[in-house]
Structures are given as C-alpha cells and as structure tokens.
Amino acid sequence: MKKDSNADMSVEAIRMKGIVKRFGNFTANDHINLCVHKGEVHAILGENGAGKSTLMNVLYGIYQPNEGSIEIDGKPVKINGPEEAIKLGIGMVHQHFMLIQPFTVTENIILGAEPKKGIVVDKVGARKKIVELSDKYGLKVDPDAKIEDISVGMQQRVEILKVLYRGARHLILDEPTSSLTPQEITELMEIIKNLTKDGKSVILITHKLKEITEAADFCTIIRQGKMVDTVEVDKVDENKLAEMMVGRDVQFKVDKKEQEPGEVVLDVEDLKAKDYRGVEILNGLNLKVHKGEIVGLAGVDGNGQSELVEILTGLMKAESGKITIEGKDIFNKKPKEIFEDGVSSIPEDRQKHGLVMDFTVEENMILQNYAKPEFSKHGILNRDAIAKFTDKLIDKFDIRPKGCGKRLARQLSGGNQQKVIIAREVTNDKDLLIAMNPTRGLDVGAIEFVHKYLVEQRNKGRAVLLVSFELDEIMSLSDRIDVIFDGRINGTVKGSEANEKELGIMMAGGKVDEN
Amino acid sequence: MKTKVSIWDGNFIYVILSIIVGFLVGAILLVSAGIDPGLTYSTLFQGIFSRPKYIVYAFVYAAPYIMTGLSVAFSFKTGVFNIGAEGQFVVGSLAAVLVGIFGNFPPVIHPLICFVAAAAAGAAWGAVVGLMKIKRGINEVLSYIMFNWIAYYLSNYVVMHKGVKAQSIETTKNVKDSARTIIKGLIPVTGCTEVNAGFFIATICAILLWFVIKKTTFGYQLRAVGLSKTASEYGGISSSRIFMTSMAISGMLAGIGGAIQTLGMSGRIPQFSGQESFGFDGITVALIGGTDPIGCIFAGLFYGAMKYGGNKLTLVNAPKEIVNIIMGTIIFFIAISLLFKRIIKGVQQKKLDKAKELAEAKEA
Numbered sequence: 001m002k003k004d005s006n007a008d009m010s011v012e013a014i015r016m017k018g019i020v021k022r023f024g025n026f027t028a029n030d031h032i033n034l035c036v037h038k039g040e041v042h043a044i045l046g047e048n049g050a051g052k053s054t055l056m057n058v059l060y061g062i063y064q065p066n067e068g069s070i071e072i073d074g075k076p077v078k079i080n081g082p083e084e085a086i087k088l089g090i091g092m093v094h095q096h097f098m099l100i101q102p103f104t105v106t107e108n109i110i111l112g113a114e115p116k117k118g119i120v121v122d123k124v125g126a127r128k129k130i131v132e133l134s135d136k137y138g139l140k141v142d143p144d145a146k147i148e149d150i151s152v153g154m155q156q157r158v159e160i161l162k163v164l165y166r167g168a169r170h171l172i173l174d175e176p177t178s179s180l181t182p183q184e185i186t187e188l189m190e191i192i193k194n195l196t197k198d199g200k201s202v203i204l205i206t207h208k209l210k211e212i213t214e215a216a217d218f219c220t221i222i223r224q225g226k227m228v229d230t231v232e233v234d235k236v237d238e239n240k241l242a243e244m245m246v247g248r249d250v251q252f253k254v255d256k257k258e259q260e261p262g263e264v265v266l267d268v269e270d271l272k273a274k275d276y277r278g279v280e281i282l283n284g285l286n287l288k289v290h291k292g293e294i295v296g297l298a299g300v301d302g303n304g305q306s307e308l309v310e311i312l313t314g315l316m317k318a319e320s321g322k323i324t325i326e327g328k329d330i331f332n333k334k335p336k337e338i339f340e341d342g343v344s345s346i347p348e349d350r351q352k353h354g355l356v357m358d359f360t361v362e363e364n365m366i367l368q369n370y371a372k373p374e375f376s377k378h379g380i381l382n383r384d385a386i387a388k389f390t391d392k393l394i395d396k397f398d399i400r401p402k403g404c405g406k407r408l409a410r411q412l413s414g415g416n417q418q419k420v421i422i423a424r425e426v427t428n429d430k431d432l433l434i435a436m437n438p439t440r441g442l443d444v445g446a447i448e449f450v451h452k453y454l455v456e457q458r459n460k461g462r463a464v465l466l467v468s469f470e471l472d473e474i475m476s477l478s479d480r481i482d483v484i485f486d487g488r489i490n491g492t493v494k495g496s497e498a499n500e501k502e503l504g505i506m507m508a509g510g511k512v513d514e515n
Numbered sequence: 516m517k518t519k520v521s522i523w524d525g526n527f528i529y530v531i532l533s534i535i536v537g538f539l540v541g542a543i544l545l546v547s548a549g550i551d552p553g554l555t556y557s558t559l560f561q562g563i564f565s566r567p568k569y570i571v572y573a574f575v576y577a578a579p580y581i582m583t584g585l586s587v588a589f590s591f592k593t594g595v596f597n598i599g600a601e602g603q604f605v606v607g608s609l610a611a612v613l614v615g616i617f618g619n620f621p622p623v624i625h626p627l628i629c630f631v632a633a634a635a636a637g638a639a640w641g642a643v644v645g646l647m648k649i650k651r652g653i654n655e656v657l658s659y660i661m662f663n664w665i666a667y668y669l670s671n672y673v674v675m676h677k678g679v680k681a682q683s684i685e686t687t688k689n690v691k692d693s694a695r696t697i698i699k700g701l702i703p704v705t706g707c708t709e710v711n712a713g714f715f716i717a718t719i720c721a722i723l724l725w726f727v728i729k730k731t732t733f734g735y736q737l738r739a740v741g742l743s744k745t746a747s748e749y750g751g752i753s754s755s756r757i758f759m760t761s762m763a764i765s766g767m768l769a770g771i772g773g774a775i776q777t778l779g780m781s782g783r784i785p786q787f788s789g790q791e792s793f794g795f796d797g798i799t800v801a802l803i804g805g806t807d808p809i810g811c812i813f814a815g816l817f818y819g820a821m822k823y824g825g826n827k828l829t830l831v832n833a834p835k836e837i838v839n840i841i842m843g844t845i846i847f848f849i850a851i852s853l854l855f856k857r858i859i860k861g862v863q864q865k866k867l868d869k870a871k872e873l874a875e876a877k878e879a
Contacts (some may be wrong), residue, residue, distance in 0.1 A: 313749070334753070335748060335749060335751045336751030336753075352743070353745050353746055354746065355746055356738075356743040356746045357742070357743065357746075358742045363735065367739070367747075367749075368751050371732055380730055381730055381731060383730075
C-alpha cells in the first residue's frame, strides 16, 4: 500500500460482483468483479472496447446487468437509472464535458438540482455552497465566470463540483486528463488526493499508465470483456500493467535512430488567419519541416493547431502568408491540389474527416485515389482491383477483423478505423505527412502501431508534422518540438532535450531562458 | 464472426408490412364510412388485374411516377431532398409539348428531340436551385418549393398564350402525331389506346442510374458527399460541384417524366387549377422503393396501378381518395419502420433470453 494512501480497507464503498452484460451475442462484460474501498483511488485499465465504459454505465444505472449484483456502502442495490445512482452517492464526470457555454459556473453546477427559495432559484445560497465545496477540496473556480470564458482545466473542476454538489461520495472520472496541460494534470491529482482524504472513493478510467502508478491505489485490468486481475499498484510497474492490458509485451520506447534532417519540405512563413468568427487565430506563424524529421507541434487545444492543419490541407483559407511544399506554392489551394503537390494527412477527427463512416473499408481506401487508373477506367470503378488492393493493406497493417473489406467503416473499432486511415495515408507516400492527434482515444497496442508507422515515414526520408495534445507522444517521437501558443510559435526545443516542465511553461505562454 | 441474416434485418419486409397495414387502415375507414371494404378492394384489384388491357394501363400509369421516384431517390443519394420534382416535371412537360407542337421532325426523331428539351428544362430547373444553394447558401427545400410554384404559373401562362392555346378549350394545342410516343403496333394486341414507350424509357433510366450510382467514379463521389460531406472534402471531392451535378440530374429525371406523361398520354397540357402532384408522389415512390433505382420501378408500378385501379372505385360508390389514404398510411409506416424494427428485434431478444433462462433452469 502506498504511504500516502487514504484508503480505509475496512470499509467497502462499492462492490460489483460477477457483472455480466451482453448485447445480443456479444458479451461486453463477462463476470467482472470490482471492489472499491472508502478513500481509495481505483483505476480501471483496458484497451478500447475492453468493456470499461460498459461496466461504468452499469454502475451508473444506464445499463442493467444480465447477471451479477452491486453493493453500495455494504447494501445490495438495484440501480435503475442515473437518478438512482446519484441518490446512492455515485457521481460521474464524463470525458466530454456536459456544460452549457453561455451559463455561469454556478448556473451550470445547480442545473437540474436548483435550490429554491419560495418559487425562485436561490442563487446566492447555491453560490455560497459552491465556494465552500471548492475551498474544501482545492477546486479553484470562479463561480460567476461563464463557461465559454474559462480554461478546459477549470471546466473540468466545474464538472467535479457538479457531482460533489449533488452529494456524491463515489466519483467516476472518465479519461479526466485527455485535454489538460501537464500543470493542470498535477492539479487534478492534488484534487483527487483531497477528495480521498475526505473519505470519498474515486474510480479513474484512463489509458495513461503513468497516471495510474502516480495516483491509484488499486488497478483492475479488463481485456476483451473479461477481468484479468486487480493489482495493488505499488507492486507492479508500467510495463507489467501494459502487458496485462494487451496480453503481450509492449514496446514503449520508440525505436528511432539519430538521423540528420535533409532539405526543407514544408515551409510556412508569417501565416495569418481568422477563424469563422473573424477572430485572429494565427498571428504570423513560422514553421519548417525537413526531410527525414518529425516535428512535433505541442500546445494546448485552441491555440491555432486545428486551423493550421486545416489550412495546410486546404480545408480552410488563410488571410496572408506563404506556404510551400518542396518549393511549390500551396497557399490557399484546394485539398485535391495540395494532395497532388505532396501532402497527405491523418486528420484530427477520424469519423468526421478521415472516413466516410457508411462506406465500406474498400471504398474508404480509395478516397483520394478513386480516379487513378489502377482503380477506375473511363469513369467506371474496378471493384476487383480495389478489393485486392484493400486486402493487401488489411494484411499489411493488420486491420481487424481479417477480411473486413466489405464491412462498413462504422462497424470497425476506433483503433481499426485509425489503422484504415494510416494504411491509406502511408501508402499514399507523399513528401509530407501531417498527423493530428493520431492516437487520440486509442489503446496502448494501437498507439504503438501508429508510432511505428510515423517513425517509418521519417526513416524513409519523408517529412512528418505531428500535432498532438499528448506531451508524452510529442516528446517520444519528435526530432524537434515547436510549441504553439496564441497562433504563433512560442519556442523550439530539440526532441532529445525536451522536458515536460519547460514545455508546459511555453504551452502556457511563458518563455524559458536559453541558458 | 458469422451472423445470421434474418429477414427482419433488411428493409423489404417492412415495406411489405407497411403496405398491408395501409390496406387495413383503409379498410377500417371504409367500414366506418359504411362502405364494404371487401367489395371496394375487389373492385380495385379487378380494375387492375382482371384484363390484360388493365394491366397494360397500370404500366402506362406507372411510367411518370417511376421517373419522379427516381428523381427524388437520386437526390437522396447526395443528401439532398428534391421536393422540387413537381416543378421540374411541369417544365419538362412544357418543353416537350412546345417542341411537340412547333417542331417539324420525322417520327422517332421528333419525340427524341422533345425528350432532350424536357430533360434540359428539368435539369436547368434543378440546377438553378443548386446554384443558389452552393453560391448563396439558400436552403434548397425552400427554393425547390418556390420553384414549383414558378413552374406552375409559368406553365399556365404559356398554355393560355396566343398561338399555344387550343381553340375554345383551356389547354394547349395537341402535339403533332410525329411527336407522340404511342406504340401503334401494340394497340390492337393490348386493347390499350394509350400504350406508349414511357415504361421502357423509365426502366432504362432506372437501370442506367443504378449503374451510375453503383459502378462509376461519379457515383462514388455522389455517395461520398451524401454520406459525409466533410470526409469527401478532406479527400479532395468538391462537394459543391457534386451538389450542382446531382441536383441537375435529379431535375432532368423529373423533366423526362413530364415528357413521358405528355407525349404518351394526354398529348397536351391543360390549364392547371392545382398542382398535379406527379413530383410529390415521386417522394412516396422513392420511399416505397427504398431510394433504390430498381426499387423505384416496382414502387412506381405499385403506385401507378393503385392510381389506375382507384379510378374505378366510383363504380361501387367508394371514394377514389381511399387510394391516397392507403398510400399515405404506407409512407407513414415506412417512415416509422425503424420503430417496427426495434420492437421485432426486442421480441426476438426476449424469446432468446427466455429460452436461455429455461435451459439454465433445467440444468439446475
């Protein structure tokens, strides 16, 4: 047991016994046991589709289990819906915040549980209670600020306050760190400590092994709907956890040889752009990517990364500046022309941009290339050639299930959807590959796969621009890291010399002394 | 992983169920109005099937509905709702009739040119709406509906125009005999004086359309834009170009429908007192046909037959509007067939669960 653990092993807070949840023929949870004590941080680890969310939805009353029982605070219960779960003291903080943007923090927190004074909402009383809660647990928020004006980190604290306000004693945090800066993550860990000190139990769903070893007392690992084990976090290391999760040894360190970058491929000079509201989003950005190098663009979401990538791929128009690929001007050209000029990309939103979800895998594989002579003649598609091409890629990139060419992209898991995109874009073999958050929402095994192919492109002498909100990913892959803040590059470091603290400061707009 | 494909997974069964329910609802209404549904329906079906001539008429009636059905179904593929087939049908009719009256060409060539004119007019009518959509972001549903009325009044204006209007009746002159699509050789065989090439043209159009959608790169782009505009643009497909083309083609199909109707049946256009509704009925046909071109042939036949058979209901003092009620009910139930699907799936699941429970109980 960790020294600073607040877990009281004599008091059971949540016990789930032999939970089975089936959807048709598919068993999402197969006899899963979970026991969380008072004041304990319990991590749940598993690949995408392993059944973590299903289990939590069972606990939160969204699904009814086919078998098994649940005890809360030692009493057997049947949870028929979220309202009942809330009454039992269970609170869930979703990965995607559910806040109303133009409402204030206070208004959002009391929404649905408004305290009344006669017939009017008692906002003053509510505000007082919120301030008390926020002081007690170190959840710094401005109760009068509008959600649209506050940072992502503060929005998350609002979400946590929301469940505490409803009297939650057992908190479920679903992927809570996915959009936070390193500093904000540290603060969150502090908050979790304060919560457990007060006897609250916390279930932490996460992909990030580091957070588990840092914050959790116990960890339950789920693989393909089955429970692998519950381990005391103190007694295992990250490698062991990863191995239990995917069922095999996982390579963390990306195998990357030192390599001198070649000549410039992508050259962006003094790029300026406005977003759809007419607000300056890029303010004179300069960026160079050379042959045989991965440039990581680090930054907090909303500092112009998405817009930069959209401009580079032709989906959005810039105001002014210069963009060239191997000397060819691609400034404000159409997506098709930019593609022909040598840019392929792994888009941020794979379901919105990367794939036509209701197309088959085969049809998705030729999204940019349907008119190429290999795939069509005189405007008529050559289905056989497309099928053959797809089968080859399915094999080469291990897209599962095997032989899924005729399946709709929608029917694949998230990781395999991403593999379809990677297979297509890597096979395009363009001079520049842009990858935006290429591993978002993927499990360790799939992340390893994506990283391998990005490095392979670099080793082949292609230029790779990696835009990611995951600092670990940026640090382990990049040869050079540019930090974007407020629409321009706020600092550059060599990949091998980067550390989280420095990057964090630059991501927040600060400067780091050169000496 | 192999999954059993049950008939409850597809859409066909729900269309059939909806049709049955449509007839049941019609029967209930007939009973409550004091009319014998058995007699009504037998008259309806006898009016369609009892003589070869009737069957041929059903095919003749079906042709324009197949075309407007194709027009709407095609627009659905790109994610556009062509509620403007009505107007495109009208301008198509008008163009065909004008060329039919004033053109001077030998037979076979003459109707061909009429068809080209009708296709062009329908395509233009659809393309203008497309242009407004992509250039100015005007919602196509609104402009389609307005263009329906513009076509309606344009047609009435032209019909009453000097030189076009026939003497003493409120219609255009008849088109020249050389422009008609009636197949004279088949009249004695079938006993149908209006037997024409329309159904064949519509079938060819449907097959062509199926081919274009399924097999060509153009069809690929159409479906890509229809299913995901964002992913298509990312892939370098210009969605505005695709919208323009597909809206024009959709209009063209409705326009051809207009030519089929006027050159095959009436040979002229009357002054309208209300919208004829060929285009709106195309929405029904497209939905019954599952927005599939081949499905539209059968749905169009069904619709045409019902319209034709419905004409004979006055013989038994049943209102012919009952056909419209049946069609409306069918569409209503097709639209909520998802609900059907869920209920049936739920029942199946319950049965499975129960069987399992029983098995487990036995074991214990």
